Amino acid sequence: IIQLYVPLNWFGTYYRAIQKNFVDMENMFDLMRVDSDVRDAAGAPELLVRRGGLEFKHVSFGYGPERLVLNNVSFKVAPGSTVALVGPSGAGKSTVMRLLFRFYDVNEGAVLVDGQDVRTVTQRSLRAAIGVVPQDTVLFNNTVRYNIQYGKLSASAADIISAAKNADIHDRILTFPDAYDTQVGERGLRLSGGEKQRIAIARTILKDPAIVLLDEATSALDTNTERNIQAALARVCANRTTLIIAHRLSTIVHADEILVLKDGEIIERGNHETLLSQAGFYASMWQQQLESRNSNNGNNGNTDNN
Numbered sequence: 001i002i003q004l005y006v007p008l009n010w011f012g013t014y015y016r017a018i019q020k021n022f023v024d025m026e027n028m029f030d031l032m033r034v035d036s037d038v039r040d041a042a043g044a045p046e047l048l049v050r051r052g053g054l055e056f057k058h059v060s061f062g063y064g065p066e067r068l069v070l071n072n073v074s075f076k077v078a079p080g081s082t083v084a085l086v087g088p089s090g091a092g093k094s095t096v097m098r099l100l101f102r103f104y105d106v107n108e109g110a111v112l113v114d115g116q117d118v119r120t121v122t123q124r125s126l127r128a129a130i131g132v133v134p135q136d137t138v139l140f141n142n143t144v145r146y147n148i149q150y151g152k153l154s155a156s157a158a159d160i161i162s163a164a165k166n167a168d169i170h171d172r173i174l175t176f177p178d179a180y181d182t183q184v185g186e187r188g189l190r191l192s193g194g195e196k197q198r199i200a201i202a203r204t205i206l207k208d209p210a211i212v213l214l215d216e217a218t219s220a221l222d223t224n225t226e227r228n229i230q231a232a233l234a235r236v237c238a239n240r241t242t243l244i245i246a247h248r249l250s251t252i253v254h255a256d257e258i259l260v261l262k263d264g265e266i267i268e269r270g271n272h273e274t275l276l277s278q279a280g281f282y283a284s285m286w287q288q289q290l291e292s293r294n295s296n297n298g299n300n301g302n303t304d305n306n
């Protein structure tokens, strides 16, 4: 689960923990920018977005001085390719995402987007280049339309509908009492986990970023919903540089590279076939998921294999 802890004073004391999803975090961070530890360098230029290549170069990072959460992590995501992060809870997967967004600065090494150190460009331009589909989307108490439009406030009605169609949610929206004008969120129509995720996908399609960060839902969706959402996810990732935190290994068998993160270090890397043939940590994770899926067969068809 991606969480953000915003340091609210100059001494970097973690005054309040905010457990929200990434989309809210983009918003939240703008509001709190003045109080954040992370600042734009004086006269920092905007990020020059080319094709969205990512690189972690010998990155070490800890939230406090006592413990490193990432230790000498290096990897690249080539423009347009898909890289998956897997590993046990607490391994540091979400931390990688937060560093890409520059919610924190690294202790050592560098995070590069299209060859530019994220510390040298404006935070606003960096975040504009990155779209996020979080595990659990929190919707604004506003209309369906606004919740999609948030990806690009200047979008036309036609663009919003087209994004909703690409996210496989348009037909469903038409069944809501006021269609796109239906109020959703805590004080409106409650949407299912799958519907909320589709709204997040539509929002990201509308934002049209070069880079997409995807935090796969752990268990919120049933098998049918899950299967249907794969097509929409594939569309949002197509032709974009994609970094996925994956919980179900079946969703990343086609990833260009899989990074196995454990205790803050990359212990294995390669594509699915290569990692299976190494018979290491990934192979045993895969075996475990196969077994739990088989033992779930005949129950309720829910393959929540975590």
Ligand code: ATP
Binding pocket: 001, 002, 004, 005, 063, 064, 069, 087, 088, 089, 090, 091, 092, 093, 094, 095, 096
């Ligand atoms: P999960 O799959 O459970 O989401 P993860 O691999 O994403 O786990 P991270 O959230 O990156 O793991 O956390 C890595 C380590 O950093 C964990 O030990 C966690 O307790 C610690 N950690 C995360 N956020 C903070 C924070 N704001 N302050 C201090 N420690 C933190």
